[in-house]
Amino acid sequence: MLTRALIVVLAILNVGVASWWLLRSEPAPATPPQPATGVAELRWLPGGTDAAAVAQTSAATATEALQEREAAPSAAVAATEAPATPPPAEGAPPANAAPAVAAAAKPAAPVVETPAIAKPAAEKPAAPPRCVALGPFADRAAAVAAQGRAGSLLAPARLREQPAASGSTRYRVLLPAAASREEAQATVKRIVAAGLSDYYIISQGEESNAIALGQYRNREGAERRIAAVKAAGFQPRLVASGDAGQWWLEGQLAAGSEPKQVQQRSGATQQRSLECTRLR
Known part of the structure; x- marks a missing residue:
């Protein structure tokens, strides 16, 4: 029973393989790579050491042929365009020797050192x-x-x-003494008309008939009074009394x-x- 089953399975497998073989499509032939222009095609040759030698010989031959093709146009152009140059005299230096000698004889450019920029000294602050x-x-x-x-x-x-x-110094503002009492009273009328106040006529002593216009403890106050009296048209004087x-x-x-x-x-x-x- 087992033998029959194996035979049936093998028969089915054979039928399937035969059907696949008959129905498969032919593969497209592979296009060999096109060799570059002027480059010989390398092919594999059967054999051992002899085949490798043959391949090396073929490659060398192809390389020489390519070099000849490239050199032929260049030589033709050079022959037509470049003037004929006479061969250098025997013992003369080559043409490119002069620039080389000149370049060797030319001294090297001196190295210019850039001086360091000194920082300005800090200004000293002004003395108080x-x-x-x-x-x-x-x-x-x-x-x-x-x-x-x-x-x-x-x-x-x-x-x-x-x-x-002692603080006993006093400053008095005085108008010079008049010749008479009447003249002093006439001066007082002018003082009143000028808008000044704080005045009196000294009636006795060395300063009799003089007109006092105020007494002050400090000079600043007395000088302000003098300025006001002068602005009114009079000429007072300052008299200090007490300790100087x-x-x-x-x-x-x-x-x-x-x-x-x-x-x-x-x-x-x-x-x-x-x-x-x-x-x-």
């Missing part, structure tokens, strides 16, 4: 201003003279009066000057450091 007070001077005239001697070493400069320590004060010359030192140098030039007996903000 210094101010001094020079004195003391007995009166305003002496302080003005000292200011003139100091000159440009102390600029800007100003005069300052320091009251006496002291005068000082204050200012800012010029660049490069020293306090000792300014003190010697001005003739002051003392010099003190001063805050510059006090001059503003």
